[in-house]
Amino acid sequence: MTGPPGPGAEEGLRALFRRRDFPCFLLARGGIVGGAQVLSVAAGWHVYQRTGEVFDLGLIGLALFLPFIVFFLPAGLLADRVDRRWIVGGCSLVHATSVILIGIFLSVPGDGVGPVFWLLALSGSAQAFLHPALMSTLPTLVSREIFPRAVAASSMVGKGAQLGGPAFGGLLVALVDTRVYTVATGLYLCACVAALSIRAKLRIEAKEPFSLSTLLGGFRHIVETPLVLAAISLDLFAVLFGGVMGLLPVFASDILGVGPEGLGVMRAMPAVGALAMGAMLARIGLPWHAGRALFVSLALFGGSILVLSVSHLFWLSLAMLAIYGASDMVGVNIRQTLVQLRTPDHLRGRVSAVNSVSINASNQLGDFRAGTMAALTGAPAATAIGGLATILIGATWFRLFPGFRAMERA
Numbered sequence: 001m002t003g004p005p006g007p008g009a010e011e012g013l014r015a016l017f018r019r020r021d022f023p024c025f026l027l028a029r030g031g032i033v034g035g036a037q038v039l040s041v042a043a044g045w046h047v048y049q050r051t052g053e054v055f056d057l058g059l060i061g062l063a064l065f066l067p068f069i070v071f072f073l074p075a076g077l078l079a080d081r082v083d084r085r086w087i088v089g090g091c092s093l094v095h096a097t098s099v100i101l102i103g104i105f106l107s108v109p110g111d112g113v114g115p116v117f118w119l120l121a122l123s124g125s126a127q128a129f130l131h132p133a134l135m136s137t138l139p140t141l142v143s144r145e146i147f148p149r150a151v152a153a154s155s156m157v158g159k160g161a162q163l164g165g166p167a168f169g170g171l172l173v174a175l176v177d178t179r180v181y182t183v184a185t186g187l188y189l190c191a192c193v194a195a196l197s198i199r200a201k202l203r204i205e206a207k208e209p210f211s212l213s214t215l216l217g218g219f220r221h222i223v224e225t226p227l228v229l230a231a232i233s234l235d236l237f238a239v240l241f242g243g244v245m246g247l248l249p250v251f252a253s254d255i256l257g258v259g260p261e262g263l264g265v266m267r268a269m270p271a272v273g274a275l276a277m278g279a280m281l282a283r284i285g286l287p288w289h290a291g292r293a294l295f296v297s298l299a300l301f302g303g304s305i306l307v308l309s310v311s312h313l314f315w316l317s318l319a320m321l322a323i324y325g326a327s328d329m330v331g332v333n334i335r336q337t338l339v340q341l342r343t344p345d346h347l348r349g350r351v352s353a354v355n356s357v358s359i360n361a362s363n364q365l366g367d368f369r370a371g372t373m374a375a376l377t378g379a380p381a382a383t384a385i386g387g388l389a390t391i392l393i394g395a396t397w398f399r400l401f402p403g404f405r406a407m408e409r410a
Contacts, residue, residue: 016150016282021141024194028088029134030157031191032095036127037165038172038184039099040064043120045173046106047113056113063117065360067124072132072357076218079133079349084202085195088137091130092192096185098123103181131356136348139340140200148337152281155332159278159325163271218350221343228342228351230401231335234393236358238298238331241389243366244305244324245270250379256314269318270325277326281333290334291405297330298394305387309380338407 016022040060047056079087098119105115142150172180213220222229245267252263304323311317343351373382398405 015146016142016153019141021198021200022150022153024197025138025141026154026157027194028092028191028198029154030161031187031189031194032092032130032134033158033161034165034168035095035099035184035187035191037161038169038180038187039102039123041166041169042173042178042180042184043102043116045170046178047116050106050111050113059117060120063120064124064127067121067128068357068360071125071128072353073215073350075129076132076350076353077215078129079136079352080217080346081349084133084137084349085198087133088130088195089192091126091133092188092195094126095123095130096188096192098126099181099188100185103178103185106181107178132349132352134195135336135340135352135356136345137198137202139348140202140345141198144341146285147341148333149282149285151336151340152278152329152333155329155336156275156278156282159271159274159329163268163275215350217347218352218354221347221351222354225342226401227403227407228339230397230404231338232355232358234298234397235332235335235355237393238301238390239359240366240369241386241393242301242305242328243370244308244321244383244386246366246370247374247379247383250374251308251317255312255380256317258314262314266317266321269321270328273322273325273327274329275325276322277329278333281329291407294331294334295394295398295405297327297334299391300327301331302387302389302391302394305390306384309384309387 043060044057047060102116102119105119138150138154139147169180169184172183176183222232248266249263252258252266256262258266300323304320304327308317308320308324311320339351339355340348370382370386373385376382377385
């Protein structure tokens, strides 16, 4: 998309909400992300209060992440064979069931937490099946012309829930203790109802016989489609080297000296930047050549990390974190639009499953990379290396995938 947005920009935004399906999708996504954020905060707090073991906090992350690795292939195939609204609705119901059972268990005095991990693994399994179905639903709800704005609006809802969910969850824990899980259950039930309220045809009439080749169809499409391969691999490596959130406590405490209050503001700034950029993208679309915008945003993403690594000024660090979030939103918008629109509908579930496990793995490995490197070189050096690596990766992809940089629109 080139040039400034024309007079249809406002019309395009209204078109997103003209039919009920897109608002239902947003409500489902908001409920799912919000429920997950409240659950994560509450489970971490209550498990640690019971055991006093930091290792148990790591087990919570493992219980939620491991199912993605185990189930992503069948989850993607199921999303391409079964009505996706039923997958999203059913998995949201499984989420709700596991969360309320966690709340019931933790309401009973005791010091054991083993069942909590099994119930979190059940919730993680539901998420593994839910994510590819949810992500592959969006392209069927809106036209191709306004799909990038739909991605921006969806990302805004996700970022908003990620921003407000932890604070909301923490407040609820303080006010109502284990009854917080009832609220998380309610969010998942709202998502279930919203998903089942979508009227668009979401069932794929599969013609492929079941086989190993069919199961691996998402991988095959990614490898055979250079632009999709470029988008997913760039996402993987950018997140792997560009993650800074895990190191923010070090900057807040040892470098900026702003304490836990400052840390809270620092953690919020990427979401604030992303929300502001998402609002602009949803309203007017991407007013630049998509290929150039992608690589400019990646350079800003890496540059903000570099400046953050040497900053000793709180306001400058906050500004860099806002730029970090805003530039990431541009890149995510373009890459998600490209992956979904360059994938046939009968393969979107399997491609979304591969993409989701790639993003989740890179987030986990990115935190491990940053933490390990910080232990060896210090947090500023580890952050600077990550920012430089991100810029170099962008330059490499710029040369390796000429079609990627030349695309006018995703």
